[in-house]
């Protein structure tokens with residue numbers, strides 16, 4: 001197998017681009033697609049203060065590496081969502097990556113908002129899906145951190161396969177608001193809303209996986225256990241099946257959305273949350289309501305504990 005670009009020994013097959021390439025040209029191709037996304041959507045420039053949200057997975061760690069290689073100078077944020085061995089392992093991997101890269105790694109402990117409870121415990125207590133609580137807490141804290149620390153943009157590791165999956169879900173339900181908000185760049189629309197960008201939006205998930213392997217980026221192998229069974233898992237599986245039958249279909253699907261241009265949805269009316277002051281569409285934001293519900297439940301749990309203790 002020969003590299004279609006240099007004629008050297010090719011190792012990587014890219015059926016979606018109908019290409020075979022050598023390792024060096026593969027790495028170049030992935031990084032060029034990152035750069036193209038940044039330029040095409042005017043995400044940021046080399047003077048911007050960029051904060052990458054890192055989880056320990058292949059996407060966010062590859063993004064962090066690729067941005068440095070492309071001459072950007074991002075810092076990173078890792079949010080501790082619990083005190084489990086998985087969290088420790090993820091943090092160790094992130095810290096290892098940080099040691100090899102310039103820029104700062106911030107570690108934020110989300111459990112401090114919940115008296116030491118993990119998002120799993122919070123979700124269990126409130127009988128809500130872990131995935132939903134986790135997403136809510138992460139989005140809120142990432143945005144707050146980026147705003148408070150003066151970052152121009154918050155970059156996340158969503159790849160094109162993730163984005164095509166979200167697009168499929170949003171189209172099946174024709175959710176105009178979500179279709180608009182899944183655009184690869186969301187500009188700063190409020191002093192307390194950080195701009196959000198997805199520089200991996202033009203790269204297939206499998207290419208990012210391969211990129212991490214070839215660059216020697218150690219990462220968590222498994223994806224989030226709580227996402228299992230989620231509808232998005234089903235959509236991703238179906239899209240992956242389609243891609244195998246029709247290589248390139250995920251790219252065609254997603255890039256079709258991009259070519260059509262940004263969808264105009266009804267503008268949402270923002271107000272300041274009465275509790276925390278961050279912008280929201282309702283009087284008290286979803287994060288503050290979560291905190292309220294959690295502390296109420298916990299008080300009930302504590303008082304029944306002490307009642308039991310008194311009774312015994």
Ligand SMILES: [Zn+2]
Pocket residue numbers: 003004005006007008021022023024025
């Ligand atoms: Zn080559």
Ligand SMILES: [Zn+2]
Pocket residue numbers: 273274275276277278284285286287288289
């Ligand atoms: Zn709030």
